[in-house]
Amino acid sequence: MLRRLSLKTFPKPLSAREEKEYLERCNEGDQLARDVLIERNMRLVAHVVKKYQSPDYDIEDLLSVGTIGLIKAVNTFKVDKGSRLATYAAKCVENEILMLFRASKKLSKEVSLFEPIGVDKDGEAVSLVDIIEMENKETIDTMILKQDVKELYEAFDSCLSDTEKTVIRMRYGLFRGKEHTQREIAAQLGISRSYVSRIEKKALEKLKGEFQKHEN
Known part of the structure; x- marks a missing residue:
């Protein structure tokens, strides 16, 4: 039986100003800032994991794999004007989870979304997941709000x-x-x-x- 995963058990995400400050410190080699960025984005990992919950995998395992993706995102994210870490990190977290599924050959449909379908203007491979991400960029605040609204209407109907x-x-x-x-x-x-x-x-x-x- 899968245990219900609640986003509210994780620390709140950083504001845009706080994120910019910690990213700048992280890029300068500040390990404490790096740890804060990882900790305060664990809600994002939990949100992605909720989409992939399955009887075949423990939530803790998916969280661990997703956290690896988050760490990679924090280590490689390049700050551009108007960009947010959450959008980039969500893709990295999903990549790690989909690679887990690919290795076990259990969710071929989701894995196919990750297969290259062309290249971008820089010659980099582009997959369906890339296109979905580009067309549906959401900050973690927006994703959490959507989840809360969904749970509100479910509670409205049920109780x-x-x-x-x-x-x-x-x-x-x-x-x-x-x-x-x-x-x-x-x-x-x-x-x-x-x-x-x-x-x-x-x-x-x-x-x-x-x-x-x-x-x-």
């Missing part, structure tokens, strides 16, 4: 009653809807504003509890 879903959906404008005040919701549902407030509070407590379960 709320129909009335609670209606109140939360209207109150916070979920599913691209319009946000409503408690008074407006009460008028539409034919109940008191104070009752809407109690329903909202109870529903939020349920959602909070569901998120906390995911962190364990």
Whole structure:
């Protein structure tokens, strides 16, 4: 049985300013800065690992392999204007995991994404993974936000009653809807504003509890 992997158990990523500072120090040979860059990007490794969880591999093994990719990324990343380490590191982490799968011949479909399909303007081999990365560059903050939103909607569907879903959906404008005040919701549902407030509070407590379960 696979243990659930939570991104929230890892340190928060560095801000753009902090990342730039530590990268400059790392390029000057500062080992402490290098260690900080690795530690504060472990969330990225965990995010990539979540996409490749399989009964054939322990999470700890995938994290170890992914960490190797992160270390390689920190060691070889070249700072360019507007570039972020996370985009480059995500590719390096995936490369290491896909190489693991290639070695064991277990996930041939994913491995095929890594096969060269041409060359770029510098004569370097380009794979489907390279193209996907170029078309879908995301910082680690964006990836984590997407994961949190996904878990929010899963919790919304699984732990709320129909009335609670209606109140939360209207109150916070979920599913691209319009946000409503408690008074407006009460008028539409034919109940008191104070009752809407109690329903909202109870529903939020349920959602909070569901998120906390995911962190364990």
